[in-house]
Amino acid sequence: MSKLTHLSLTEARDGLAKGDFSARELTQAHVEAVEACRSLNAFITETPEQALSGADASDERRRKGEAGVLEGIPLAIKDLFCTQDVLTTAGSHILDGFQPQYESTVSANLWAAGAVMLGKTNLDEFAMGSSNMTSYYGGVENPWRRSGSNEPLVPGGSSGGSAAAVAARCALGATGTDTGGSIRQPAAFCGIVGMKPTYGRCSRWGTVAFASSLDQAGPMTRTVRDAAIMLRGMAGHDPKDSTSVDTPVPDYEAAMTGDVRGLKVGIPKEYRIDGTPAEIDAVWKQGIEWLKAAGAEMVDISLPHTKYALPTYYIIAPAEASSNLARYDGVRYGLRVPGETLDDMYEATRGEGFGAEVKRRILIGAYVLSAGYYDAYYNKARRIRTLIANDFKAAYEKVDVVLTPTAPSAAFGMGDKMDDPVAMYLNDVFTVPASLAGLPGISVPAGLSGEGLPLGLQLLGQPFEEGTLMKVAEVLETAAEFDALPQIIS
């Protein structure tokens, strides 16, 4: 049965349709894989019983001829999506014991499309981090190790558990959320595909909020086609999220023609940053050559405000977080630490319930929103956000997509960079600008570093042009022939 876990989501879908195996068999194999990989700490909650009963129900639907686009596919769900009656933690102590009485729209869409839930994956607390090390439930180990080394590495973050689970063949796909790079960076670190769709493509309803103007859910899978199939099952208009966009969800697979001849690919000069390792630059050059060979045309572009994106993000995201996280007050759900007065209770609960990084961001957010500083910090950042979005608008008058590296390094050691918040923030230098502009982006595994770790290439697209991104990403994927396996399963 173990072979079933090495299928791609696409192969599993086709195998189920042909009757080569049942959803029960496919799910059983993945439940066993989840158990076998517990040392990674990729899951906060495993739901094997729900998975197997869900698989049986799926087999029954298929018998009746009612198969959905993800019928019988076992998936992992980032523990930021509320799942009815299943513990939902956001990686935080402050949500102790929280069992939502409703289902997030994204996960509900996946179940309606026939998918099966394996469990809830680990993440940085409230999705704030780039290493998964800020989780109250402990760090996640990357299934990959450097050649000849046993040092455990981070999977990236914040969707670190999702990335590790997919890379270790515990799940055919997993949901992630991306606020400043939280899908794309861990996908790059773990050698998988991760897509952040256009802001508004997936509903945010029922997803624990971090920074509402940036948060967007997306698929994490092992192939580009898998991501195309999974996104179709996640996306869609939702009246319960007023920023969800009311345009039909296309069949992304149909856009994947393999033909990129004449397509214009922007290469932004500002993404060549001093101090970037030579192998990151090399994989970028390789990507350029692959797309040229496929008939695409490279165009040098400028995104002049790129260097301001990270500091802008670290004003806007904490400001929104400080407002969103005000709801964790020990009254309605989760942890309560007793206090003499109501204010004592609030302060004690939040002091004990939030971890160090979350506290830092709430305090920064409260500071930049406080009287006297609102204009100097928060409004200034919102103005620069407009300039960053305008950079992309101007570029997209000349090009169809933009190609960059996904992250400025390969995976690093667990515990590295923990004492220097700003050094940790720099992980997102290539992913944050598109987040601020609301644009779709995808990371594709492109090769291995000298130390044998996966490196990713990022493609950025125009609003709601996920199909174009999938098409170009598949061309990169085909050229890269990335078939290395992480040590844990090879």
Next chain:
Amino acid sequence: MAVDKDTVARIAKLARIRIPEEQQEALTGELTEILNWVEQLSELDTEGVEPMTSVVAMSLPQRQDVVTDGNCADKVLKNAPEGAHGFFAVPKVVE
């Protein structure tokens, strides 16, 4: 922009987060470092640039002002650390 310990204590109070005295020193340094780093934004002239309000060009939808759910007090209270008589319970606020 350097923040001092008093400022950290003030914003911690605003955010209703108890920060023990011995952690305030370290936090003062970290917040100062982050604020110094974002300070580089001030070199950019943003005169006349509109602050972004929506990242996607769309107008907010309107809906009928009608009740779409409700009558589920049990569900609403299900996760409350303390409830009483169908309400959330909190420490006494009025003497």
